[in-house]
Amino acid sequence: MSLSTLSFAYVSDLVRRETAMLYPPEKAYLVESRLEPLARAAGARSLEAYVAQLRHDPNEQARVADALTINETSWYRDNxxxxxxxxxxxxxxxxxxxxxxxxxxxxxxxxxxxxxxxxxxxxxxxxxxxxxxxxxxxxxxxxxxxxxxxxxxxxxxxxxxxxxxxxxxxxxxxxxxxxxxxxxxxxxxxxxxxxxxxxxxxxxxxxxxxxxxxxxxxxxxxxxxxxxxxxxxxxxxxxxxxxxxxxxxxxxxxxxxxxxxxxxxxxxxxxxxxxxxxxxxxxx
Ligand SMILES: C[S@@+](CC[C@H](N)C(=O)[O-])C[C@H]1O[C@@H](n2cnc3c(N)ncnc32)[C@H](O)[C@@H]1O
Structure with missing residues (x-):
């Protein structure tokens, strides 16, 4: 499943609005891989269909912003x-x-x-x-x-x-x-x-x-x-x-x-x- 340029722009704007995190176009693969499980759970036929659905669903928008945070961490990171x-x-x-x-x-x-x-x-x-x-x-x-x-x-x-x-x-x-x-x-x-x-x-x-x-x-x-x-x-x-x-x-x-x-x-x-x-x- 892949995203059109327009849908990627919609999702990256959404994440920027909700968290200020920037997703440049070269990170499209990451956005797609994080959206796929959400699209499946929402029963959407494709990522495009999921993004179309997303535009009218504030709860789903909050789920997307949450899923697109980058949470890399570890104990005593950098010591x-x-x-x-x-x-x-x-x-x-x-x-x-x-x-x-x-x-x-x-x-x-x-x-x-x-x-x-x-x-x-x-x-x-x-x-x-x-x-x-x-x-x-x-x-x-x-x-x-x-x-x-x-x-x-x-x-x-x-x-x-x-x-x-x-x-x-x-x-x-x-x-x-x-x-x-x-x-x-x-x-x-x-x-x-x-x-x-x-x-x-x-x-x-x-x-x-x-x-x-x-x-x-x-x-x-x-x-x-x-x-x-x-x-x-x-x-x-x-x-x-x-x-x-x-x-x-x-x-x-x-x-x-x-x-x-x-x-x-x-x-x-x-x-x-x-x-x-x-x-x-x-x-x-
Ligand atoms: C890479 S982790 C860093 C975790 C930890 N501080 C460390 O250095 O190991 C970045 C965290 O920033 C959070 N984050 C992103 N945008 C944020 C915002 N606008 N307000 C608060 N936290 C945010 C993400 O959810 C994510 O958990």
């Missing part, structure tokens, strides 16, 4: 951000936050490996008398349900999770592995679309916004970054994906290097050497 969280960011926040509470946001969290990797890191680094909440949000309701379920198949478990963490934080349920309740209690899943007004949220000390800006055009990246900045503590830490750190972030962020990681702080930010001794400002 460096989680190492920096453990060895630099958390120690700095332990010194700076007298309220003994940390708020962290994994924005665009996919199926949950990122927020649960953050939860395992904090579980190991925060003193007993500190509390934490980790917001885990995504535009895809299917992904948010997966975060809430906290269950993963063996292939997913094999992607980046150290054996010691598997033994410590998961139990086996049939063919799957389930996150322990103590970790699940730290994570707060919800549907949040980064291109809409954000819901009421805490002032986040740390935001992981990784591997999602790459799908947006420059204007949307700036809008999303402004929105994220508005819910961050003025001395909070923004962690982007490894290919996103070189992006033009405008003048509202200050770049800092932390070992091999590039961090971003809301500008203006005046560093106090005692607060973050290992972080080096490199300008925006």
């Amino acid at each position: 460096t951000p989680f190492r920096a969280l453990a060895t630099d960011i958390v120690p700095a926040l332990l010194r700076e936050r007298s309220g003994r509470h940390l708020s962290v946001w994994s924005a665009a969290c996919s199926s949950g490996q990122e927020p649960y990797s953050i939860a395992m890191t904090l579980e190991e680094r925060l003193p007993q008398d500190w509390t934490t909440e980790i917001w885990a949000t995504d535009v895809s309701p299917t992904m948010v349900e997966r975060v809430a379920a906290g269950r993963y198949g063996q292939v997913e478990m094999n992607r980046g999770l150290p054996a010691t963490s598997l033994v410590k934080y998961f139990t086996r349920t049939g063919s799957e592995w389930e996150v322990l309740p103590q970790l699940r209690a730290m994570v707060r899943p919800s549907v949040v679309n980064l291109i809409d007004d954000l819901p009421a949220m805490p002032r986040f000390d740390v935001v992981f916004l990784r591997n999602v800006l790459i799908y947006f055009d420059l204007a949307v990246r700036h809008e999303v970054l402004d929105r994220v900045r508005d819910v961050m503590a003025p001395d909070g830490y923004l962690v982007l994906g490894s290919s996103e750190t070189a992006m033009d972030l405008g003048d509202r962020w200050v770049r800092e290097t932390c070992g091999r990681l590039q961090l971003h702080r809301p500008a203006p930010y005046v560093r106090t050497p005692a607060a973050a001794p290992t972080l080096t400002a490199t300008g925006s």
Whole structure:
């Protein structure tokens, strides 16, 4: 089954309107492969017939936008951000936050490996008398349900999770592995679309916004970054994906290097050497 140019344009416009994700024509094969199961389930004779149906069905349009999100993720993805969280960011926040509470946001969290990797890191680094909440949000309701379920198949478990963490934080349920309740209690899943007004949220000390800006055009990246900045503590830490750190972030962020990681702080930010001794400002 294949899509005409017109139908592909309709679907890519729909996804762009709903999520801001860009699907250029060379990604037509991906769109077709994701639409095929939906077309079969809807009883359509062909992809063309399905798209014709889609034009009049808002529920089906929401299903298409959900199905076309790209959810690639893994445990401790790229390692460096989680190492920096453990060895630099958390120690700095332990010194700076007298309220003994940390708020962290994994924005665009996919199926949950990122927020649960953050939860395992904090579980190991925060003193007993500190509390934490980790917001885990995504535009895809299917992904948010997966975060809430906290269950993963063996292939997913094999992607980046150290054996010691598997033994410590998961139990086996049939063919799957389930996150322990103590970790699940730290994570707060919800549907949040980064291109809409954000819901009421805490002032986040740390935001992981990784591997999602790459799908947006420059204007949307700036809008999303402004929105994220508005819910961050003025001395909070923004962690982007490894290919996103070189992006033009405008003048509202200050770049800092932390070992091999590039961090971003809301500008203006005046560093106090005692607060973050290992972080080096490199300008925006
Ligand atoms: C490639 S995954 C990245 C997951 C995780 N942050 C990581 O780095 O492993 C990108 C995620 O962004 C989500 N996404 C796409 N557009 C979004 C939007 N407008 N608002 C919120 N999430 C969005 C997708 O649903 C997908 O789960």
